[in-house]
Amino acid sequence: MAEAAGKVWHGGDLAQAKALFPEAPEPWIDLSTGINPIPYPVPELPLSLWQRLPGVRDEAALLAAARETYRVPETAGIVAAPGTQILIELLPRLASIGPVAVIGPTYAEHAVAWRKAEMDVRESATPAEVGGAGVVVLVNPNNPDGRVIERAQLTAVARDLAGRGGLLVIDEAFIDFMPEASLIPDLPPATLILRSFGKTYGLAGLRLGFAIGEVRLTEVLRAALGPWAVAGPALHIGAQALGDSDWLAAASGARASDAARLDALLASRGVIVGGTSLFRLLATPDAPALFAHLGRHGIYVRRFQNNASWLRLGLPGDEASWQRLATALASFLPPCAA
Structure with missing residues (x-):
């Protein structure tokens, strides 16, 4: 079960x-991603969206919907991109001083992007440990443990960095169901915030994300992305979904209930370290054996390169998948008990 050396492991690759696990039963149940398994209902799309280049008005409608939903201040800039991953790759263009402190363990691509730019990258456990870093990068709530850093602490870090020409990057990919934790409405200086569309709305294949911050920062990213960065269908669907507050509220409640149901299933299999309402992080010395056991049952979960005792599980999308997961977990016999 070896993967290519040096490659960052991600979920979602069936x-x-x-x-x-070539002998596993199908269909596979993919719990390896932290994506809403009940997606936003995609509307019927006009054929013209596929036939013409994305329009300025379409982009403006998307950005207006994002501004309202994310509560973006009028004075702040916002740019749309084909997913937040490309924004992560472009972040080193915003800062020339280091070192870069990544609050981790967290989403590994953040550190990778800054190292590609030949910046000195260090991992810190908390914002209090970043020392004289010129750039601080964190995910809030964190992936994979769901840790949330309070707004007041983030604001203090931002002000400190602003005073010495630094930059605070906050990846809020999993914050949509807890908007009260977002720093966007009271955006401090020297801060750039990333928001992901595909996770909450269950449409990762749409490839849509946003960067929000001082105009001087977002304009650098806009220029780097170039024209027509987001496809017309993504502009159209994104604008409609972001404007549907009723759907978001219903999804938030439903996923919170699902997360509690997952907690009950996992309780006897280890310690639930944390997570969000879209995933749970389980710690157990039996993680490698449990990963293999679930894989043989056609259930794919997320394991970690740097912590063999962790598994992250997303939410099943229907009752049949819930029952398959429950059956597989109940039949697991830890190696020490075998």
């Missing part, structure tokens, strides 16, 4: 799952 081809990899099938290669690891």
